[in-house]
Amino acid sequence: MFFPYTSGRKGMLGSEKEVGRVAQTVVVGVTGGIGAYKACELVRLLSRRGFRVKVVMTDAAMRFVTPLTFRTLTGEPVASSLWEEPAYGGVRHVSLAQEADVMVVAPCTANVIAKLAHGRADDMLTTTALAAQAPLVIAPAMNAEMWRKQVTRDNVAALRARGAVIVEPEAGELACGDVGEGRLAPVEDIADAVEAEACRARDLAGVRVLVTAGGTREAIDPVRFIGNRSSGKTGYAIAEEAARRGASVTLVAAPTCLADPYGAEVVRVTSALEMRDAVRAGFDRADLVVMAAAVADFRPEGPAEHKLKKDAGAPALALVRNPDILAELGERKDGRLLVGFAAETRDVLESARAKLEAKHLDLVVANDVGAPGRGFDADINRVTFVTAEGAEELPVLGKDAIARKLLDRIAEMLARRGQR
Ligand SMILES: Cc1cc2nc3c(=O)[nH]c(=O)nc-3n(C[C@H](O)[C@H](O)[C@H](O)COP(=O)(O)O)c2cc1C
Known part of the structure; x- marks a missing residue:
């Protein structure tokens, strides 16, 4: 017989539930x-x-x-x-x-x-x-x-x-x-x-999840940066949904305007290098890593110590490659489930499949950010889940609903591996 148990994460009245089933x-x-x-x-x-x-x-x-x-x-x-x-x-x-x-x-x-x-x-x-x-x-x-x-x-x-x-x-x-x-x-x-x-509501109980979100900022000088259009909404929705389903969640967040997700521990970072440090620090403890952040591929070579003055003319910005955090994690995933995002404006599925293989990922969420009104900075998106088994195309959905579908899929994968 089905016997439902409490989620045990409620506020004021949670204590009575935490004493037992x-x-x-x-x-x-x-x-x-x-x-x-x-x-x-x-x-x-x-x-x-x-x-x-x-x-x-x-x-x-x-x-x-x-x-x-x-x-x-x-x-x-x-x-x-x-x-x-x-x-x-x-x-x-x-x-x-x-x-x-x-x-x-x-x-x-x-x-x-x-x-x-x-x-x-x-x-x-x-x-x-x-x-x-x-x-x-x-x-x-x-x-x-x-x-x-x-x-x-x-x-x-x-x-x-x-x-x-x-x-x-x-x-x-x-x-x-x-x-x-x-x-x-x-x-x-x-x-x-x-x-x-x-x-x-309880299908991720005990799973330790590391989620990244937001767009990194790469300093040009103390006041200016190179950024991107990521709002962080998808990563935040994933962190909140995972916590709601019983996971223990750490969210490594690049700057966003969003309120902290309920039930997740939030580690704030600004640049790609800071994000790499924070992700490395949390990786060993994680069973599942979802890299939803838009991490800058390049950063200015040497950010100026003081604000650049316009009288000095337009500066020549020399850029250097940032580390590929996801590829680094893929090299040492050691049984963890690793999920990446592919935000592209063309050849979306091909890029996602290439990323899945090259970075040893278990699932790539592919999305076409070129379409107007969805993807970056919007509340809705149209994504495809790409795994070694094939591609599952989803309709246009709110980012909360996408987070829920993604975690449904992940819960299935964990169950198949016997981790749930
Ligand atoms: C006999 C009767 C039956 C009704 N049945 C329905 C119904 O099945 N569905 C519905 O949307 N409104 C129905 N209404 C209209 C609602 O009662 C009305 O819109 C009301 O303002 C709804 O209030 P509530 O949404 O705050 O409960 C019915 C009204 C009456 C008088």
Whole structure:
């Protein structure tokens, strides 16, 4: 029988889970659709599968089903108002968000889909969802016309691109009398999706991961540098997702504007040489290395000690090669899993395959950074995973979703090697 265990990395309420193996917590959000009564069955099913279930409801949901029903089914207080006095100290929506190993919204109205897609947080359910780090499963249910509307499709696509799991509604007779697509998926399917996310939440437990991110800066003088357009978003997303899935993560970060990823140790560097030192220092302790940073191939030969004055005319910059950190790691990988990135503007796949072989890598994430609006400095990208077995082309996805897919693939590779 499946018995879910806690991730044990939650904040305020983590300690009670760390003392032993305790059921994982699923926060079930119920919204104001006619299918709200089916959430009662979902809650029962999740409880039967060994989860601790907590329910949060919108005002509209309480017009369809009462909190009393869920309180009785779960044995837990039901959250519905941001303003009610919490049963214990603290801020309820934050503590609920931290407790969640998985959050599922079922049924999810068109309205809540729109709010989640735009980061709105004007009630207990949407505020909890925004504060949660946990994977989000959404089971939409609505009238067929509402489901077909372009705006709803766009909102669902935006949520999916950010990593939410959508359990698609099915076709059939709807409560409004119409026949069409929009009926809540079977509760068993929703529970299966929750369970899959709960398993994924721990699939990298114990794995020591070293991730690099950002673009290095190579000094010309004390104020100027040669840089590149890397935002660091992909590497940060990988570090955060790996930590969320239980890995112990060190992120070696070249300058970015991003907030530290939750749960990762961050080592800041500026230049390629500093990055090499930091990566070497962490390499021996790592089981998996993901080199997502854009490391400069060249640096100015001798950076000026003082700021160069424009009156002296344009300086001639002599450049020297930086060390190839990834190739150096490939030479002494000794059983570690090594993942590189190939950012190219042409012959992307050929370059990725050549890199895979030449640097003894296990996987190369190839991406065409020449395409406008994606890749460098964007929130979306289109990548291909290249391994010795072949190439897997992904659709255009948000960088969070790419991080998740990459770690799914890596978890599979580790499992095959017997390291998981
Ligand atoms: C009888 C009835 C059934 C409804 N069913 C649905 C539904 O299945 N899906 C949906 O998106 N909206 C449905 N609505 C509309 C929502 O209740 C309405 O958009 C509400 O503002 C949703 O609030 P919430 O998203 O905060 O829960 C229904 C309304 C009524 C009166």
